[in-house]
Amino acid sequence: MADIFDVIADGTRRDILRLLxxxxxxxxxxxxxxxxxxxxxxxxxxxxxxLKVLRDSELVSVREEGQHRYYSLSAAPLDAVDDWLVPFLIDESEDAAASASPGLPDSAAHAAEVVGRAAASAKYVVTTALKKLPGR
Known part of the structure; x- marks a missing residue:
């Protein structure tokens, strides 16, 4: 399988993923x-x-009906991208300050930001998982 970053580096493939x-x-x-x-x-x-590159990297799945093929997004391989990006989204120095003095408004704001990002990420994971359930 190709490196996920190489796969999504191409603008046309990103456009296809966005459309899907x-x-x-x-x-x-x-x-x-x-x-x-x-x-x-x-x-x-x-x-x-x-689409072949996206299929090989498991970013899309294909369903065949007669001579027609229908493509769907399979976002699970993008978890590697998410895992790589998360440390860049959280400022470690602010994180350390927040744990050292939890009563300050700045640390509370930082904690809320971290929780908000985690909630958004969790919502995406749950929504994606629900779409994969049979009958959806």
């Missing part, structure tokens, strides 16, 4: 290659090439 995310949020169970071509205005061979 938006369509998934709208309740679609999959998006056809022809729809991706139409929405992004790029050629079918280019879309197919990028």
């Amino acid at each position: 995310l938006d369509r998934s949020a709208a309740g679609d169970r999959g998006t056809s290659v022809s729809h991706i071509v139409q929405e992004l205005g790029i050629s079918q061979p280019t879309v197919s090439k990028h």
Whole structure:
């Protein structure tokens, strides 16, 4: 499997992932290659090439119905990106100050920020997991 950072470094692949995310949020169970071509205005061979890379990296799954293929986002491999980014989002010096003096308003604000980010991340994980349940 290719390094996830190499995979998402390409702007066209990010556009495809964004489109699949938006369509998934709208309740679609999959998006056809022809729809991706139409929405992004790029050629079918280019879309197919990028979908193969996304499939190989397990960022998309494919469902076949006759001769049609429908692609869906599989966000689990992006957890590696999330894990890598989180330390950059939390200022360690502020974190240390917050634990040393928990009664200060600044530390409370920092704690609220950290909790808010964790809650947003947890919401995303739960929402993604719920969408994978049968019958959804």
